[in-house]
Amino acid sequence: MDQPIGVIDSGVGGLTVARELMRQLPREELVYLGDTLRCPYGPRTEEEVIQFTWEMVDFLMNKKIKMLVVACNTATAFALEQLQRELPIPVIGVIQPGARAAIKSTQNLHIGVIGTEGTIKSEAYPLALKNINANIHINALACPRFVPMVEQGVLSGEEAYKVVSETLVPLKKKNHIDTLILGCTHYPLLRDTVQKVIGEHVTIISSGEETAREVSAIMGYQEKLFKGNREPQHKFYTTGEPTVFETISQAWLEQPVSEIKNVKLAE
Amino acid sequence: MDQPIGVIDSGVGGLTVARELMRQLPREELVYLGDTLRCPYGPRTEEEVIQFTWEMVDFLMNKKIKMLVVACNTATAFALEQLQRELPIPVIGVIQPGARAAIKSTQNLHIGVIGTEGTIKSEAYPLALKNINANIHINALACPRFVPMVEQGVLSGEEAYKVVSETLVPLKKKNHIDTLILGCTHYPLLRDTVQKVIGEHVTIISSGEETAREVSAIMGYQEKLFKGNREPQHKFYTTGEPTVFETISQAWLEQPVSEIKNVKLAE
Numbered sequence: 177m178d179q180p181i182g183v184i185d186s187g188v189g190g191l192t193v194a195r196e197l198m199r200q201l202p203r204e205e206l207v208y209l210g211d212t213l214r215c216p217y218g219p220r221t222e223e224e225v226i227q228f229t230w231e232m233v234d235f236l237m238n239k240k241i242k243m244l245v246v247a248c249n250t251a252t253a254f255a256l257e258q259l260q261r262e263l264p265i266p267v268i269g270v271i272q273p274g275a276r277a278a279i280k281s282t283q284n285l286h287i288g289v290i291g292t293e294g295t296i297k298s299e300a301y302p303l304a305l306k307n308i309n310a311n312i313h314i315n316a317l318a319c320p321r322f323v324p325m326v327e328q329g330v331l332s333g334e335e336a337y338k339v340v341s342e343t344l345v346p347l348k349k350k351n352h353i354d355t356l357i358l359g360c361t362h363y364p365l366l367r368d369t370v371q372k373v374i375g376e377h378v379t380i381i382s383s384g385e386e387t388a389r390e391v392s393a394i395m396g397y398q399e400k401l402f403k404g405n406r407e408p409q410h411k412f413y414t415t416g417e418p419t420v421f422e423t424i425s426q427a428w429l430e431q432p433v434s435e436i437k438n439v440k441l442a443e
Numbered sequence: 444m445d446q447p448i449g450v451i452d453s454g455v456g457g458l459t460v461a462r463e464l465m466r467q468l469p470r471e472e473l474v475y476l477g478d479t480l481r482c483p484y485g486p487r488t489e490e491e492v493i494q495f496t497w498e499m500v501d502f503l504m505n506k507k508i509k510m511l512v513v514a515c516n517t518a519t520a521f522a523l524e525q526l527q528r529e530l531p532i533p534v535i536g537v538i539q540p541g542a543r544a545a546i547k548s549t550q551n552l553h554i555g556v557i558g559t560e561g562t563i564k565s566e567a568y569p570l571a572l573k574n575i576n577a578n579i580h581i582n583a584l585a586c587p588r589f590v591p592m593v594e595q596g597v598l599s600g601e602e603a604y605k606v607v608s609e610t611l612v613p614l615k616k617k618n619h620i621d622t623l624i625l626g627c628t629h630y631p632l633l634r635d636t637v638q639k640v641i642g643e644h645v646t647i648i649s650s651g652e653e654t655a656r657e658v659s660a661i662m663g664y665q666e667k668l669f670k671g672n673r674e675p676q677h678k679f680y681t682t683g684e685p686t687v688f689e690t691i692s693q694a695w696l697e698q699p700v701s702e703i704k705n706v707k708l709a710e
Binding site for chain 2: 200201202203266268272273276277279280307308309310311385388389390392393394396397401403405
């Protein structure tokens with residue numbers, strides 16, 4: 177119960193999931209590993225993504241994590257089932273929680289999904305949604321300009337509004353979705369801008385928030401949550417440059433990050 | 444996987460949970476048992492509640508349910524842990540899911556909870572909330588006039604508004620909660636009126652919706668959801684008068700109910 181929760185991502189995007197875990201489960205300790213050196217996973221082959229994911233998982237399993245959160249849409253789409261089958265600890269990805277939250281939220285059964293080209297092409301969200309309710313109508317849209325913009329720190333203001341509104345035209349045209357899934361862990365940082373563009377009548381679902389909620393549910397149900405009092409010590413690892421990672425993580429997590437170490441995964 | 448999900452309640456309140464299960468998991472079949480004859484459980488002793496709950500559970504276990512939802516706050520407060528320990532199937536109550544959803548929603552850590560006198564006295568919600576985050580501030584308020592009003596079908600209009608606004612005065616005075624848990628399965632029927640009284644800035648959490656969401660999460664995680672296509676046949680049982688139960692259930696579920704049977708639990 178006092179073991180940490182492991183979080184893996186291809187880079188910094190998963191930090192939005194980590195932030196939500198810290199907020200919703202303030203007693204839990206995290207070990208975060210971002211594979212920034214080989215990021216993004218989107219354009220990689222399925223084989224590569226699965227191999228890289230296992231390398232990250234092996235590293236975290238050595239840290240004695242009690243649960244694994246795959247905070248990366250691409251890794252979730254390709255590797256989640258295999259990890260769930262083969263690991264002795266609970267494993268949660270970011271896709272199912274977002275899908276379930278959208279199904280809870282929608283009244284008219286029209287759900288929009290935005291994500292990277294890789295995630296949209298994988299059809300992981302439509303599959304997850306249809307698996308639960310075959311009558312859901314899905315409007316999926318790739319937003320390739322969002323991630324570079326977010327990583328440059330452009331989150332609001334005129335420029336962000338322009339890019340977001342130009343990108344979301346096809347979704348606004350159809351105009352009847354009542355729920356929109358942010359199907360990329362970078363997008364919660366654009367949430368306010370997306371809400372302004374898409375309109376107040378649309379409920380926005382952030383995968384990170386929903387994933388943290390389901391971690392809480394499953395760990396609570398399995399009685400694996402930490403029960404005592406402590407000041408959690410989170411640990412962050414990156415395969416890339418720690419100083420770059422540090423700048424982004426402090427901004428995104430809205431708190432100082434004490435320990436960031438570089439780690440080599442493959443030879 | 445094609446087995447039904449069991450839902451128990453002291454009466455008709457759990458129908459709001461059943462409705463959400465049908466909406467969020469449209470392929471699943473339900474077996475619902477309402478102990479209307481001995482309702483309400485609120486004023487009963489802990490011993491009685493535990494005994495009555497086990498009688499209901501034994502009846503549903505004979506129906507080969509794959510999961511049990513305790514859609515009754517009183518039974519959840521008194522019997523959930525025992526049921527989770529002793530039953531070979533997953534068991535979910537209505538309190539934890541509402542608590543987790545409120546923690547996800549709140550930004551200022553001030554959460555309101557309304558419920559029957561029994562539920563508020565049990566302190567089950569504050570306990571569940573504090574167990575996850577000790578810094579949460581809770582304003583709990585018993586609303587004894589709500590259940591009789593709802594069962595009389597008074598859900599909106601002047602009379603409902605008057606009762607709700609008179610009752611919620613102590614919550615409005617403090618005026619700083621940003622999230623309110625409807626900690627009674629009857630209250631979702633008053634949701635619009637409560638929202639009007641408490642203000643649009645407060646996020647209302649309905650235990651039923653959140654419980655259905657967690658049923659979906661836990662069954663999905665355990666791969667126990669029904670995968671094929673079917674027109675689910677729900678079954679309803681009551682220890683009281685089936686015709687009375689039928690009238691309420693058709694109104695609350697917003698769909699015709701095909702099969703309601705009377706059942707005797709105790710000698």
